[in-house]
Amino acid sequence: MATKRWFTLLRNAAIGLAAAATAASFATPAVADQPPSTNVVGGTRAAQGEFPFMVRLSMGCGGALYTSQIVLTAAHCVSRTGANSSITATVGVVDLQSTSAKKVKSTYVYRSPTYGTATGGDWALIKLASPVTGLATLPIATTSSLNTGSFSIAGWGAASEGGAQQRYLLKAQVPFVPDSTCKAQGGSYGRLIPNAELCAGNVSAGGVDTCQGDSGGPMFRRDDAGAWIQVGITSWGDGCARPHAPGVYTEVSTFASAIADAAKKI
Template identity: 30%
Template sequence: MTQTPNFSMAYLTTDNCGSAPISVAGTRIVNGSDASAEEYPYQVLVLPVVQGRVGICGGSIIKKRWILTAAHCFFDRSGNKASSVFVRVGSFKQSEGTLVAVQRFILHETYVSTDQGDDIALIELAQDLTFSSSVQPICLGQEADIPFGGKAVATGWGDLQFDITGTSELPETLQEVVLDVITIAACSPLVGLPIDTNKVICTLTPYKDACQGDSGGPLVAKLCEGRWAQVGIVSYGFECARPNNPGVYTRVSNYITWINTNTGSTAC
C-alpha cells in the first residue's frame, strides 16, 4: 500500500525562508559552540533601551521588515518598559553587522509575565531589509514541526553561565547549542508553566541551555526537505543549564495568526 509523503507543514514567510546552512559543530549560550559566519542568517541582536540603559536580547528575521522576539525583552527587572529599541543584522559577531532603525515594537496584548505565557513580540523596522547570504528569513514552525523527543538548535549572544550579578562578559561570537525537546507531560513537573500549556514548549539537556541575554532568540528545527523552521522563542527557566530544570520557549505555532494579523498580511 502506498503512503502519502510526509511534507513539512511550516508556514513559509518567504519562498526562500529557512535555507540556513546550519551545521552545529560541537556538543558543548551554556556549553555551546561558536557559530560560523552566515550559518544563522536569520539571527539578529535586539537592543532595547529601558531607563537609558541598553539591554541585550535575540530575535529572528521573519519578513523583510519584521523581527520576532520575546515580550519580556522590553522590560527591566523593575517592570519599566523600553522607550526604544535597536536591531543589528547581518553578522555572527555581536559588535559587527548593520544597525537598523526601528519604526515600532508590538507586544502581545495579554502578556503579563513569562510564566503566564504570551511572551512574544514583533519589531517593525523602518525600512525593508535587503536579503543576502548573511541576511535571510526563517520559516515559522507549525505544530507538526515541533520535534518532541527530538533535537532543536538554539542560538544567541547571552551568558555562557548563569550570572546573578549580570556583570559577566558576553561572547563576541554567536553561540549555538543542540537541545532535546521534551513533552509538556515531562516538563510540567519540573517547572511552572502557563495554565494553557499550548503556549510553550520545553527543552531539557543536562548542562546545556540558553541563558541570560539569549531571551527572544530562536529555537529552530530541521524539516524533512532540509529547510529550518522556528518552533520556539527563548522565554524563561530556572538559572541556566541545571540538569533537572527545563528551558521554556514560546511555542511559535500557537501565534502564527497573531503574527500575520500584526504584520499586515500573510504575503511575503
C-alpha cells in the same frame, strides 16, 4: 530564585512592573575584548552566515527576521505596543564588533496582548525603519508537527549562569522535553502553560541551555524538506543549564496566526 532569562515567570507579574524590570535587566551588553571560550552552556561558535536570520537587539535580547523588515522576539523584552525608535537591531554578523554588521533602528513595536495572562503568549514584533537586504528570514511553524526531536538554539547571551553576554554568536542543540516531564520538575515548571509553552534541554544532566541575554531568540529545527523552521522563542527557565531545569520557549505554532495578523498591521 536564580533565573535563566533574569525573570522566571513574568507572566504572573504586573505588566507595568515587568516592563520596568525588563528594561533594567536587559541593558545593552558589554562585549568581550577577546574571543570567548567555544563552550557556552554546552555550545560552540557559530560560523559566519550559518544562521543569517539571527538578530541582536540593543536592549540585550535576541530575535529572528520574520520578514525582511520585522523581527520576532519575546514580549518580555519590550514594554508595550506602539511607536518606538529606541531599539537598534544588529544583523548579518556573528561578531557584534564586526565592521560588516548592519544596524537598523526600530519604528514600531507590537507586544502580544495575551502575554501575562493564563493564555500565555511571550512574543512581540519589532518593525525596522527599512528592510534588511541579502539575509534569509526564518519561517515559523504553523502546526505542532515539528515540536519534537532535537532543536537548535543560538544567541549572544551569557556563557554561564550570571556571566557576561558574548561578542560572538554561539549555538547548541537541545532535545524536546514533554510537557508532563517539564511540569514534573516542580517549582515554577508546575505552572507551565500547555500548548503555549515548549520545553527543551537535558533534564537529568543539564549542561546545554540558553542563558541571560538569549531571551527572544529563536529555537529552530529542519523541516522535512531540510529548511530551517522556528518552533520556539526563548522565554524563561530556572537558572542556566541546571539539571531538572529545562529551558521554556514560547510555542510558536500556537500563536502563528496571531503573529501573521499582527505583522500585516504594523
